[in-house]
Amino acid sequence: MRIISGLYKSRKIIAPKNLPVRPTTDMAKESLFNIINNLYYFDEISVLDLFAGTGNISYEFASRGTESITSVDQNFGCIKFINQTAEAFDMPIQTIKSDVFKFLEKSKLQTNIIFADPPYDFSVEQFSRIPDLVFENNLLLEDGVLIVEHSKHTNLSDVRHFSYSKSYGGNMFSFFEITES
Template sequence: MARIIAGTHKGRRLVAVPTDATRPTSDRVKESLFSRLEGYDALRDAVVVDLYAGSGALGFESLSRGARSLEAVDKAEAAVRTLRRNAEFFGAEAPPALRREITVHKADALRYLGSRSGPPIELLFLDPPYSLGDAELFKVLSAAREQLHQAATVVIERDAGSGAPSLPEGLEIFSEKSYGSTQIFMVEPTEAALPH
């Protein structure tokens, strides 16, 4: 069972998706990842979108550590039910001072990004199924690029054997780290992609 590692909801256990189809990020990877994100000041008051969210562990960890809002997206019904249950810990069940803005969307990642009308994304998690092909990931990143804040951070989790993802123009990898069979890439908009 996943848990919140740090912040206002430290120790809170999250409901797991009742299926073997998801691949939760380990506590060791989460701890290292979020330490790095805090070092980049990527969490404070951030607008977070968690695509392929599963139980929402990455998005909810962000909220616990100071993010302003979370849009959790998954196309699997079991994941969406789990996301809604976990969202209650930060909404109706949380003390008023700890409540956060959370929306849960049952949608395909590409379609969601194509119809999204919220504020620019400041932190984007992409933890797709390892079976998602590079071409499909490229399409999702292309759609996401149009929604990103100029100082956004995109976190991509992949199987270590997959190698670096192909990125559309306007995005570049600024950090990568391997954790056993998992590889994390941090991506940001390039200066050339920023509005003038």
């Protein structure tokens, strides 16, 4: 994987082969960050990266100047790799080893962007729990957005707070925003 833009542009990061991950493709990541770039100033936001895996998305935010990044994953190897990489590049990434759903149930952390990249084989009900917990626990700041990455074969348009989705190859990003109920 490589960092697309910012301070560490073009830097390649090689993750251990034994991590149970599926990193976001460079093409999909570049498209996603073009959307985010039109919505926010990277140096003025806070980010929560759920199912962080290799830390691919967290590194991209850090490279673009985001100073408040929290990465959550339940796999110790993933957390260890993110910590080592963040330290090597002097990136402001805090890691939390936790089951994402348990973290969302208890967290009081509010951020501008929450990015979630759960396993693609989740059911719609499992995917739906993410926005349900984010919005029930008020984890987004005003004008914040939850972005859920999933397969193009999964349709989340009927999930509460769904706003829109964008498709890139086999990847899809669904955007969820605070709505008046």
